[in-house]
Amino acid sequence: MDEFIKNLRLAGGEVLEEIPDGWYVTQAEFGVVENGTVWVREYKKELFLSEKVAVKMPKKFVKTMQEAMELINSPGVFISGPSKTADVESFLVFGAHGPVRFGIIFDKGL
Amino acid sequence: MKHYELAINFYKQKGPRHDKALWAIRQKRDKAIKEVDEWEELREKASKIKDEVINNLQDYVKEFIKNAKKEGIELFFAKDAKEHNEIVFDLLKEINAKKVVKSKSMLTEECGLNEFLEKRGIEVIDTDLGERIVQLRGEKPSHIVLPAIHTTKEEVAEILGESNTDPTYLTHKMRELLRNEFLSADAGISGANFLVADKGWAVVCTNEGNADLGAVLPKLHIISVGVEKIVPSMRDLGVFLRMLARNATGQKITTYTSIFGRKENGKRVIVLVDNGRFERLNTEFKETLKCIRCSACLTTCPVFRRSGGHAYRYVIPGPIGSLLAPLNNKEEYSDLPFACTLCNSCEMVCPVKIPFSKQLVKMREYVTKDDFAFKFIETSLHSPFAFKLFSKIIRLTPKSILKKALNEWSKYKEFPTIPPKRFIDG
Amino acid sequence: MKIALHVPCYINELNPEIAKKTLLILRHFNLDVKVPKEQTCCGQPFINSGHPTTLPQKFNEVFKNYDYVVSPSSSCVSTIRSQTLEVSKKMFELCEFLHDVLKVKNIAKNYPKKIALHNSCHSLRHLFEGSPSELNIPYFNKIKEVLGCEIIEASRDECCGFGGVFSLKEGFISYVMGRNKLDDLLNKNPDVITGVDFSCLMHLESIAKKDGDNIEIKHISEILWECLDETL
């Protein structure tokens, strides 16, 4: 889990303790340790239109994308941090088109 | 103008900065792939998967079409660029579309879709920030993953009419302008990085989220994609998803890896494009069909880094472009396979192990016309005696003439001294 | 063990000393080395400029009956190795031969000068005499092992811009790449620049001369022979 969180942060993502006001909230099914990405099945426009997106997720992880593929049985989206670009002189900027901030909240218990 | 001339112009203006920026990405890439212990095995796997696909392409296309239809996606097959453009145009006409938002797709560039639609009164907005920058500048992308890598922040500010050159400011400014376009567009067009045959799904990998906005906001989402983008199964997809972003930019994964099936609030259409791909299967360049457009071969190429992508004058520049462009137009692009030192760095980074040095040498042969002088020398060099004769003649030729004959060398470098005696002089 | 010395045609014409030193090095190890007089060119210039050639076949005829063919040029070796000829598997670049077959190392252990090694592309990314930075494999460098002294390497293991026909078609970019390579190496203050490919070294030297850099550039066989000669 530490490795997952490290990689999530590297991609610009945050770990949230509670759901802040004004964030769009949705559910993720699991996380991928090797790159800090989360699998979100519900593909809604708010995921991309909102300034701030939070996903609730269980403490369920797979090591690699190869393992992640075994769990997928419907379309959806892997998300790794906020939307970003480096198109202006290789300078990394968050909030290219989609969210400027992206966080996860682990489900309580377990 | 040919590559060597355009390269001089570019290098003198922007070369060192461009080289440095791309080398930094190459180093990020090295770091990212070295975190994956089984990287070289993944390359081997990826290469085998792609071999399997291109060797049975017809079957995989059929399988994909069948499953995508089952999934609720409308399917078209376009023989060539023209057919592709017409299909897309008809789809847009049906809904009376005035404006489309497009995310990065090398295939639509290959087909010249923007120009085609604009001539017919449909406004096309490129939404990838880098692509939008080059579109506003009236240029083409110079790199397939970093379309505006040749521009400076000052140039970006200029086309936006801004005096502030801060990249964050400029990026958010563009976001604002483009957000309105997204909200008012009638259709979204995107490419796809992969098509999963046994599921009928399309996979799109982006960082900005522009492809997703284009897919989710308008009622119609069109995916234009080359037939070679198929992978057999999700298990195979996993291999590529571990490699693509790491090899392209040194990220562990792109921000969004979207897997598209049926569109919930409208219609999703996939236009599968051949445009010479099936024909290429029967040539010695069929392995170029394995390419996943990660762009690593461009970024690593020491010539590309210094010449810039526009010197290649083709939609796909760099090493892979030097193999694709002459297949598209032999005369026009005959210089490209020679814009290369055969250093083989491209082959080393390629995730699907395209045998670049072999292919580039073959491509040189493909574009080179028979030359009597070469034939004569080649034949003579079979004999040590004739070789010696040539060597004598060269030693008797005044240096000034040799220097002139090898002008591209002498212009920039000292001419080597030729010693009087050879080692084998029998 | 029947060994043949391959004298690359450009070395025969432009720097015959390298062939001589290579021969002396091999003989130093008490090897029976022949220099076939019928050899000419391996065909590389034709292949790389897109012209059909049967010179590799001729090469094969000349060399196929030897156990090993040793060549002081990694680009010729890789040209022959990329063909499927009898001789393909028998041909070795000098340092590769010393390392893999004779298993000698540390020849330049006490070399008094600071050596900068230019890892040429053919040596690194075609023959794998070292680990290219593009791959995820453990670091190694056979040439450094053969030399066995402290070695300076460029911070980027990229091409020096020679590229044979490339240097004649794209003189400017070829020059820029060479200039960048020289700067990279000179930054680390070597006394001498060496490498296994005389073609790259000749290119670098032509630039150094034109631009007025004061640096000694010599082929690896010359350094190796200097060391072996002294111990005699």
Ligand code: SF4
């Ligand atoms: S040829 Fe290989 S390295 Fe180049 S873009 Fe295609 S997949 Fe990437």
